[in-house]
Amino acid sequence: MDVTHSIELNLRRIRERIARACDAAGRSPDEVQLMLATKTVPAERVAVAVRLGARLIGENRVQELAEKDSVLRELDCERHFIGRLQTNKVNQVLRYVTCVQSLDRLDLADRLQRRSETTDGTVDVLLQVNTSAEESKGGVTPDAALSFARDVSKRDRLRIRGLMTIGHPDPTQVRTSYKSLHNVRNDIEQAGIDRVFMDTLSMGMSGDLEAAIAEGATMIRVGSAIFGLRTG
């Protein structure tokens, strides 16, 4: 099967899974955006998916954003950063993305603020929350998220659009981790902080998107179910 055909088929399968999960949760499929997680996927393959209707691309590494830029910037898609971001890569990453989904510390918020002042722009961010208590994962703890949102909101060039998490790797615990992100979202929303919007809950991947949609995901990030297993 050629590459275009398999990506097309996989996209269709994912959209069917989204539709079924939304149906089961009593939600509309319009409430759930599909982001393609494209780490290690060559730009030409990403381009195929965009031509087939994908509109949101998530990349984990600044180096890969730079390498794929000449192809991707010509396409009708929006790019977000979803990986661990070093402060010294901030100026570079903002050339490519409109949203950083992995904001998890104040020194990074400060760098994003300063860069946006320099360019007289704004940047959308999601606050990354660690809902699995696994140390290898980035993100603030659920308990710290509200005060983190207050602190980040003082940086007036950042627009907090919501929250992001990477689910628990144990399938029996993943839904609980997504539920806790939803609870954090409600707490932050109720606090009514200036310049803080909670319209985006970015959670759910190839293996667990149903659990995420059941717990209120508005954006799921899918990689291997579209492009196949990563070798690198």
Ligand SMILES: *Cc1c(COP(=O)(O)O)cnc(C)c1O
């Ligand atoms: C790779 C990745 C995904 C997608 O994972 P798959 O299991 O391939 O669907 C989602 N989010 C982040 C942050 C990732 O790094």
